[in-house]
Amino acid sequence: MARIFQIEKKCPQTKARTGFLFTRRGIIETPVFMPVGTQASVKSLTPEDVSGLGARIILANTYHLFLRPGHELIARLGGLHCFMNWPRSILTDSGGFQVFSLAKLCKIEEDGARFQSHLNGQEYLLTPELSMEIQAGLDSDIRMVLDTCIPYPCPYEEAKRLTELTHRWEERSRLAWQKNHRESLLFGITQGGMFEDLRRYSAKVITSLDFHGYAIGGLSVGEPHDLMLKMLEASIEELPEGKPRYLMGVGTPHDILEAVSRGVDMFDCVLPTRNARRGTLYTSFGKISIKQARYKDDDRPIDPECQCYTCRNYSRAYLRHLFMAGELLVYRLNTIHNLHFYLCFMERIRNAIRKGHFEEFKKHYYERKEEVEC
């Protein structure tokens, strides 16, 4: 397959690296955080807001868009970019994770995942081929193969069975993609549950299928943090150095820092956007809840160090007022701040790696979080 990833700089102490990911809609600097636009909208923001924050790629959810408004409708209207007015890159997931977590009565069969829509109960069979067809209708730039979701905890034999079923689904995904969708990139997903040998085995099999990039799936599903990192390490050791690595659905700034240290290049997570809508805001001194009475009279911005639109223009007191009054504007102002925080955090990580002091950056980050209080 064509070269789509170029490593720019490696950290001498950790496995962290910076790089460039080439998509047909632009070059993306890695490590990258992709804001989540579940239903063809990064909640409360316009595309201009999102690109103004520095995002060059967002994630959209195949499951949600398949059910509503439907990929065929989006295809007729010119694809997802045109539909939602976002001209930059889009990564779509396979829909598998939402089928397992949101849908009713999900049943895994050899052919695919049978489920009932959480919206109206209608039954569907999501096969690897259908997932590729939906993603082709959406016309996303990076597409994910369909995988299974291994619960935690899960016995060894069951984890092995589901991992091997995933491998067969991924082969079928690849074949389906090859027929019609060569203009996009296709990422494989490694599984293996919480077993190191299965993790290594899965990463090797998936690598042999030769994808443009590799996701590490099935992590952050309830397991202890240390176990997650161990599984991540085992998976990454078997993945090719020269391809991008994507840790799906992760996570907190802390998770991201640890995963970057282990060689992960791509992230997505609903945390910054969902927390924003709940009034939880990220700052250089930890998280704050804007609901708290202590901010009633507080004329300072959320984070005096933050340069986002919200912090340049609004006080904590105003944001608290909007939040308590249920005013719609607060969701947008909070989302701008939290995404700015995440995207700046990624930029600072990239710059630290480039300048060869990622290790110090990491140490400083942990020290600072402990010492500062608001």
Add this chain to the structure above:
Amino acid sequence: MARIFQIEKKCPQTKARTGFLFTRRGIIETPVFMPVGTQASVKSLTPEDVSGLGARIILANTYHLFLRPGHELIARLGGLHCFMNWPRSILTDSGGFQVFSLAKLCKIEEDGARFQSHLNGQEYLLTPELSMEIQAGLDSDIRMVLDTCIPYPCPYEEAKRLTELTHRWEERSRLAWQKNHRESLLFGITQGGMFEDLRRYSAKVITSLDFHGYAIGGLSVGEPHDLMLKMLEASIEELPEGKPRYLMGVGTPHDILEAVSRGVDMFDCVLPTRNARRGTLYTSFGKISIKQARYKDDDRPIDPECQCYTCRNYSRAYLRHLFMAGELLVYRLNTIHNLHFYLCFMERIRNAIRKGHFEEFKKHYYERKEEVEC
């Protein structure tokens, strides 16, 4: 009082006129529509959105801001402009209308209106002096005297009693304003219920109190449209030509057109913003409901003639999808469109008056609405 209003051009056939209203935060072209920012936010929009739409003045509600977050808090934070990051003009109402329509157990006494907060049941007495104090705390540019709200229907004697009580409250409002708030403008409000002689009487008394501008209150409270126009005409005939006239809380584009014809200069109304959040959109061919299934596949903008941000970038199909999916972005996109419609409508009215063909504009507007269908 200082000259704060200048008539630019009068329509030769109707009583319509264009003019300039001078506030300490800028000059406002009239006839003007003021978007409503009830709780220190024009719902779903940033101040930049609002000024980008061409608005130079917004309305904020004294009742709401008094209860939450409180005028003293806003005063400590530098006033409403600073609090909400809106540097242009703000008109505040007296709080009276909301006390009568929203609060629990409202009781009119000689001294003021006794009511219980709709938020927590706490009891307050809103006097003319307190209303002036709240508005001074908010530091608005145009302030309204406290008036009573005459229900419809209402017997003559009761309407007369309330009208005369209003006159006493307005005198007290004026005195309170003179003590501390000379930097702002103060508008009186004429009442009179649905009785022509009371309307004329009230307008004369209020005129004699010499305010910067005059509102026509107590209309659009359930009475027939013709009766509303008749009361409006009676009130305006007794008001001074050279002062701005403000028809509070009105209304539809049709209402505005008829009121402008009768010499009204200022309007505010929640219709464009509230309808936007309910999916009802104004177009050059009438109102549409974006929820309708007919727009599912429709790749046209809301109104092909509209040049707003929403119409330049999004299809009816996308807006319908966002609305059906409950995505927050749709409230903002719809609000932008509806306010753009209202503000453009006012601009077209002003230009028609300036060019001396307001009568044709009005005729054309009614003809067009009848003939076009979508």
